[in-house]
Amino acid sequence: MVLGPERGSNLRLALGKFMERLENSAFGFKVAQGDQKLRAQARKELTLILGKAYRPEIAQMLDQRPGAPIAPATARTPAPPASVASPALSASVWPASALSPGQTGVWSVGKTNVRCVSVTWETADTKTYSFVSDPPTLFHYKPGQFVGIEISLPNGVLRRSYTISSSPSRPYTLSITVKKVPMGWMSNWLFDNMVEGFECAISGPAGKFTCFDYPSRKLLFMAAGSGITPTMSMLRWLADTASDADIVFINNVRTPDDIIFHQELLHMSTRLADKLKLVIVPAAASPARPWHGPIGKLDEMLVKTYAPDFREREAFVCGPPGYIAVAKSLLADMGLPLEKYHDESFGGLPAAPPVPAARKALPAASAIASPAPKAGPVPGKPAETAPVDLARQAAGSGLLPSRSSAVANAASAMNAAAKAPANSQALTIPRATPHTLIAPATAPNATASAMNAAAKAPASSQALTMPRATPHMLIAPATAPKAxxxxxxxxxxxxxxxxxxxxxxxxxxxxxxxxxxxxxxxxxxxxxxxxxxxxxxxxxxxxxxxxxxxxxxxxxxxxxxxxxxxx
Missing domain, CATH: 3.10.20.30 (Beta-grasp domain)
Incomplete structure (x- = not known):
């Protein structure tokens, strides 16, 4: 086959260009190292064939349009290097560019200052707040854990714990998702005041509600309301780490308008495909929003429909206390092994204010001293309870001190009155007062003596008058050292x-x-x-x-x- 002078010259130039690029590449470097001797020998032979045509300085002529005359080689002026932004400029535009896993510190425990970088509406009463650390660090925690948020205000400090809704697989920011609730001082403050640029402190992380510590091929997530936040952290982590776990997620909400992370949940369901079976169940439909999925509350049928193999799954349940109680009882009755059940309650009430120990457990005096009002018969119980039974029940249930001599002697007096002759007059016992309900173990048993005397009194005797306990009789001397x-x-x-x-x-x-x-x-x-x-x-x-x-x-x-x- 005859190529002709021009085509032959172009072929040699093309081969020369190829050899130039080969020598300057990583593959060419390996060839030069001699690890492939046969190819090195072929390169030498090709160089001999090309002869004078193999000259790097004229290889650029291949870039000219076909048919154009070949211009003589001229010296090339190297192109100026592309401008590179300064590190300070890069960090201002891309803050994450200043963070390197090998060089940047990692926050994994303790207290650190953070700055809010975004506020995202999730629903009409729920927002997600994202933070970066100051100074810059990477966040490390287990999916599902929580942090304490501390905000200093002129009139005091607000503190509250919130679950991390972001994933540790995305360590540049840390997010919490907060729902505004009545009487929630911290959540209301965040909802009304937290903006981009606001600085506060976080501490932690803490919490045992995490799938990280319970590896399983099959998972069952159940959440209600803002209880979805730790579940979302775990879902994001499972997706980002390419887990092959089989996940069933039952998300109970009030209405379709209250679905937190709705769009992301749908996207994640598509992304994970067969690995995630997602079911969102509103308790009621929204008037202005169509809903084509199931509607109702958590029950046995719902669990069996979407997780028929629930006994094989590690179950994680999060939501309000009422939801937790229903879910735990339901799964236990259905046969889920106790060691596979994990929960975290949201919305618990704060501790009650302190109540003096002497009066904390005492009911109204009339509930103990007076006979119970008559009521209709209850299956398995007598229609009317005698006063002595009320006293015994009160003492046995902890309503009264178990060692109080007042209750025991009052019961004895009532028994004596019940055995009195029919023609005797009824024994009149004055209504008990708070002062007579507590008697010290070391105080004189004035009440017992009075009641015993009343039991032995003739029928014509007058009503018993119980002495009023004096202050020194009400509180026994403390035997334990003062706390x-x-x-x-x-x-x-x-x-x-x-x-x-x-x-x-x-x-x-x-x-x-x-x-x-x-x-x-x-x-x-x-x-x-x-x-x-x-x-x-x-x-x-x-x-x-x-x-x-x-x-x-x-x-x-x-x-x-x-x-x-x-x-």
Missing amino acids: EISIEGTSDKFGIAPGQTILEAADAAGVSLTHSCRAGVCGACKIRKVSGEVQMDNQTVLSQRDVDDGYILTCIGKATGKVVLAP
Whole structure:
């Protein structure tokens, strides 16, 4: 085949251009290293064939239009390098460009300052607030955990714990999603005042409600209202990390207008395809918004329809206390193993104000001393309960002190009156007052003596007059040492009343202790106990290691004697 002089010259130039690019590439570098000797030999032979045509300085002529005469080679002026923005300019436009996983610090525990960078409306009463750390750091936590938000105001400090709705797989920002609720001081303040640029502090992270610690091939998520926030964090993390877990998510809402993350949930359902079975169930339809999905409340049929294999799944339930109670009871009755059930309650009420121990458990006096009003018969119960039974029931149920001599002797007196002759006059016992309900163990048993005398009195005797207890008889001398709290290394010291928590006593004394939920749920008030005894009923936040190391929760901890806390 004859190419002709012009076509042959163009072919040589093309081959020369190819060899130039080959030598300047990474592949050419490997060839030069001798790891492929046969190809290196072929390159040499091709260079000999091309001869003078293989000259890099004339390879640029290939870029000219076909048929154009070949211009003589001229010296090329190197093109100026592309302008590169300064690091400061890049950071101002792309803040994340200044963060490098290998060089930037990572926040994983403790307190740090943050700045709000965006506020996003989710529903009419719910917003998502996104923060960056200041100074810049990357956020590290487990999906589903929460942080404490602390906002300093001129008249005090607002503190509250909120679940992180963002995913740790996206470490540049941290987001919380907050629903505005009645009497929610912190949520209302955030809703009305939090804007881009606002600075506050976060602490944490904390919380055990996370699928991270319970790896499973099958997951069941159930959420109601703002309880979707930890679920969303876990869903985002599972999607970003290419998990192959099979997920069923049942999201119960009031109406279609109250669906938080609605569009993202639909997108995620499409993105994860068969890995995610999403069902959103409003309790009622919205008048102005069509809804073509299921409507109703959480029940057995709903669970069996979308998660027939629920017994094989690790279940995570989050929502208001009422929803948690229904879901837990339902799943337990349906046979879900207890070790596969995990929940976190939202919207718990703050701890009740302290009540003096002597009057905290006492009902109205008339409920104990007076006979119960007659009512219709109740299956399995007598139609009327005798006064002596009321007294016994009150003592057994904890309504009265179990060792109080007043109740026991009152019951004896009533028994004696019930056995009195028919012609005897009825024994008249005055209505009990709060002063007569509590009798000290060491005080003279004046009430018992009076009642026994009344039982032995003749029928013609007058009504019994019970002596009024005097103040020194009402409160027994304290045998336990007075409770007192002190902070090690500081001058802070305050007393604590019986039945009062450490946090309540600190607030009353004007001592600031870190806290949030005030209900033993979030763990923000965790502090180490140096010495002394502190009782915590039904705490589930601290790990056994925390307890062994001496940590307590001040919002539910009640001190006995003198207690010293670490600063």
